[in-house]
Amino acid sequence: MEERKAILSAKDIEVKFRVRDSYLTAIRNVSLDLYDGETFAIVGESGSGKSVFTKTFTGMLESNGSITNGSIEFEGKDLTKLVTDKDWEGIRGAKISTIFQDPMTSLNPIRTIGSQITEVITKHQKISGEEAKKQAIDLMERVGIKGAADRFDEYPFQYSGGMRQRIVIAIALSCHPKILICDEPTTALDVTIQVQILKLIKELQQELHFTAVYITHDLGVVANVADRVGVMYGGQIVEFGTVEEIFYDPRHPYTWALLSSLPQLGTKGQDLYYITGTPPSLYNKIKGDAFAPRNEHALKIDFEQEPPFFKVTDTHYAKTWLLDPRAPKVEKPEVIQNLHEKILKMTSKGGAFYVEHE
Amino acid sequence: MSNTNKEVLLSVKHVDIAFNNEGKKFRAVKDANFDIYKGETFALVGESGSGKTTIGRAILRINECDKGEIVFKGKRISGKISKEEDTNVIRSIQMIFQDPAASLNERATIEYCISEGLYNFHLYKDEADRITKVDQALTSVGLLPEHKSRYPHEFSGGQRQRVGIARAMIMEPELIVADEPISALDVSIRAQVLNLMNKFKEEKGLTYLFIAHDLSVVRFIADRIAVIHHGRIVEIAESEELFRYPLHPYTISLLSAVPMPDPQIEKKKELVVYDELKRDLSGPKPVLQEIRPGHFIFANDREMAEYEAKLQVMEKEHEALGE
Ligand SMILES: Nc1ncnc2c1ncn2[C@@H]1O[C@H](COP(=O)(O)OP(=O)(O)OP(=O)(O)O)[C@@H](O)[C@H]1O
Ligand SMILES: Nc1ncnc2c1ncn2[C@@H]1O[C@H](COP(=O)(O)OP(=O)(O)OP(=O)(O)O)[C@@H](O)[C@H]1O
Ligand SMILES: [Mg+2]
Ligand SMILES: [Mg+2]
Numbered sequence: 174m175e176e177r178k179a180i181l182s183a184k185d186i187e188v189k190f191r192v193r194d195s196y197l198t199a200i201r202n203v204s205l206d207l208y209d210g211e212t213f214a215i216v217g218e219s220g221s222g223k224s225v226f227t228k229t230f231t232g233m234l235e236s237n238g239s240i241t242n243g244s245i246e247f248e249g250k251d252l253t254k255l256v257t258d259k260d261w262e263g264i265r266g267a268k269i270s271t272i273f274q275d276p277m278t279s280l281n282p283i284r285t286i287g288s289q290i291t292e293v294i295t296k297h298q299k300i301s302g303e304e305a306k307k308q309a310i311d312l313m314e315r316v317g318i319k320g321a322a323d324r325f326d327e328y329p330f331q332y333s334g335g336m337r338q339r340i341v342i343a344i345a346l347s348c349h350p351k352i353l354i355c356d357e358p359t360t361a362l363d364v365t366i367q368v369q370i371l372k373l374i375k376e377l378q379q380e381l382h383f384t385a386v387y388i389t390h391d392l393g394v395v396a397n398v399a400d401r402v403g404v405m406y407g408g409q410i411v412e413f414g415t416v417e418e419i420f421y422d423p424r425h426p427y428t429w430a431l432l433s434s435l436p437q438l439g440t441k442g443q444d445l446y447y448i449t450g451t452p453p454s455l456y457n458k459i460k461g462d463a464f465a466p467r468n469e470h471a472l473k474i475d476f477e478q479e480p481p482f483f484k485v486t487d488t489h490y491a492k493t494w495l496l497d498p499r500a501p502k503v504e505k506p507e508v509i510q511n512l513h514e515k516i517l518k519m520t521s522k523g524g525a526f527y528v529e530h531e
Numbered sequence: 532m533s534n535t536n537k538e539v540l541l542s543v544k545h546v547d548i549a550f551n552n553e554g555k556k557f558r559a560v561k562d563a564n565f566d567i568y569k570g571e572t573f574a575l576v577g578e579s580g581s582g583k584t585t586i587g588r589a590i591l592r593i594n595e596c597d598k599g600e601i602v603f604k605g606k607r608i609s610g611k612i613s614k615e616e617d618t619n620v621i622r623s624i625q626m627i628f629q630d631p632a633a634s635l636n637e638r639a640t641i642e643y644c645i646s647e648g649l650y651n652f653h654l655y656k657d658e659a660d661r662i663t664k665v666d667q668a669l670t671s672v673g674l675l676p677e678h679k680s681r682y683p684h685e686f687s688g689g690q691r692q693r694v695g696i697a698r699a700m701i702m703e704p705e706l707i708v709a710d711e712p713i714s715a716l717d718v719s720i721r722a723q724v725l726n727l728m729n730k731f732k733e734e735k736g737l738t739y740l741f742i743a744h745d746l747s748v749v750r751f752i753a754d755r756i757a758v759i760h761h762g763r764i765v766e767i768a769e770s771e772e773l774f775r776y777p778l779h780p781y782t783i784s785l786l787s788a789v790p791m792p793d794p795q796i797e798k799k800k801e802l803v804v805y806d807e808l809k810r811d812l813s814g815p816k817p818v819l820q821e822i823r824p825g826h827f828i829f830a831n832d833r834e835m836a837e838y839e840a841k842l843q844v845m846e847k848e849h850e851a852l853g854e
Contacts, residue, residue, distance in 0.1 A: 258722065333580075382662060395792075396796075397798065436722070518697060529783065
């Protein structure tokens with residue numbers, strides 16, 4: 174395989190938050206290389222650290238939190254060393270941009286759509302107001318707002334949820350970022366609009382060439398957009414690989430559990446698989462494998478010693494003792510065995526999810 | 532399977548619901564007409580703004596019907612009814628909401644949240660009886676009696692949603708309107724809540740109106756499905772039937788949007804976009820009519836002929852596949 178160029182390289186990142194008199198560790202020594210032009214998806218249940226981890230790329234941690242270890246290399250700078258807004262100028266919102274879940278909270282309800290886009294454009298480029306307006310209308314058209322010039326002076330409430338999310342995307346892309354972080358960009362939208370937004374981001378990525386990071390707990394979305402996937406649990410990435418490796422050959426029991434609980438794979442009249450118990454408390458030091466108490470396949474060592482990453486292929490690694498040569502052989506659950514064959518059947522003629530195209 | 536020997540619990544009969552938007556009348560629900568049978572899960576599926584919640588709220592007597600009526604256990608419950616019947620409806624039909632956080636009073640203990648309905652309707656003999664009921668409700672949703680003194684924010688999203696279910700279940704309702712009960716939850720917790728709802732259906736013969744915008748969840752949980760678009764129900768069928776013979780182009784568009792957990796398939800997927808404006812709307816006014824037993828479609832005679840032709844092709848295909 175050819176050597177790929179990392180555009181951003183996070184090493185051993187640890188993030189702590191101060192809550193009253195104690196500290197919680199939200200991110201525990203996470204490393205990640207993002208490659209130029211790829212789409213990387215981060216999945217994991219609520220509270221696993223997806224948002225906090227990516228917020229370190231733009232210095233957007235809340236004031237009670239800080240990076241207590243590690244480095245983030247981007248264009249020759251260590252981002253963990255940047256402090257003031259001035260330090261971040263030209264990076265946050267420009268070279269690295271974020272789209273959040275709820276388009277309503279990202280837009281100011283009492284200002285026109287147009288003024289909110291031009292503001293970001295003029296902040297990062299030295300151009301006239303007229304030129305900025307031209308660029309803004311062009312962007313609005315690009316993200317699929319019909320009659321953009323006429324809708325320039327409208328307010329957010331006059332736009333539907335899907336259209337508002339398109340505007341948020343337009344704003345995020347207005348400075349031609351190198352990296353676009355999409356934090357649950359479609360969870361607030363319904364499925365048909367979701368598919369359209371995902372398609373839009375993909376098209377813009379081809380056209381404008383940026384690296385995309387998706388944060389989501391919906392594995393269907395991951396399958397649709399990602400080149401590579403990282404699975405997060407308890408403040409760590411526990412498995413990463415190409416999207417095909419993660420879906421067709423997952424190795425971490427937590428990844429197995431996430432896949433198995435999808436209702437698409439459920440059989441009517443039978444219970445859906447679900448993960449018992451709750452995620453670990455981040456206030457205490459975690460001993461062994463954080464997932465062990467909820468893992469039916471846990472070994473004795475899982476409760477004692479933290480597993481290292483084991484290599485599956487050059488691109489696929491998983492942090493589970495099950496991959497140690499001395500571990501007993503454990504098969505992934507029945508429901509996710511031969512996943513591709515099963516889903517192929519569901520989506521082919523005669524299957525429940527078969528769709529006829531004209 | 533035929534529906535003839537099933538008991539109808541709730542009938543929504545030719546219901547229109549309109550809102551006044553700055554003096555203009557806006558028909559949010561147009562001629563909704565369906566029955567929900569006792570013990571079934573009836574799903575209402577459609578995109579945002581299609582009128583799903585509006586129908587749910589009309590059943591709970593929060594929204595008024597402009598036209599038509601709603602009948603519960605043989606009695607009309609829409610419009611003016613006696614105070615006694617009103618109380619009865621409020622008790623027998625409970626709602627579970629999308630956002631578990633917003634639906635619970637943050638400043639009240641879990642014990643109070645769950646007891647609220649009991650207090651309002653004096654549905655307990657004495658304190659001991661009330662506490663027993665609360666404990667039972669908590670245990671039935673997989674929480675512990677010792678959780679009673681906690682506050683909603685001390686629970687995870689999934690646990691809060693289970694508190695919401697306990698709060699509804701303690702009223703011993705006959706019908707639960709579940710308005711996107713799992714949309715705000717994590718994938719792993721979704722499974723728990725769906726299993727729990729199925730458990731109550733089996734154990735207590737509970738009936739659900741399950742509101743969703745995602746067909747994948749609905750296939751797993753629903754016995755029958757109604758697809759709604761812009762306030763209009765365009766197709767109703769048993770769940771298996773709808774997935775086997777989806778006919779209305781909007782149903783097909785929803786089906787094509789279901790995200791499948793398979794990268795090879797998902798990356799090749801093409802969305803079927805439904806554009807009402809591009810449809811041929813010529814011919815007489817369409818109505819909801821039966822095309823196969825228990826399978827209804829919104830169509831006029833010209834469209835009906837087209838659907839029938841399409842259906843024949845599909846039936847042949849299924850036969851060829853040996854089903
Ligand atoms: N400002 C803060 N103060 C204290 N704890 C915080 C703060 N921000 C995040 N956390 C904690 O850090 C952990 C990781 O949070 P994060 O928001 O990254 O989760 P997530 O994986 O994005 O979850 P979700 O899917 O719910 O968005 C959680 O336990 C959260 O409660
Ligand atoms: N009280 C109200 N006053 C005016 N318009 C309303 C009111 N309630 C709902 N509507 C309108 O009626 C339509 C249907 O709304 P409804 O909430 O039933 O949609 P929904 O299908 O539940 O959508 P979602 O999936 O977003 O919850 C929308 O256009 C909405 O704006
Ligand atoms: Mg998050
Ligand atoms: Mg609704």
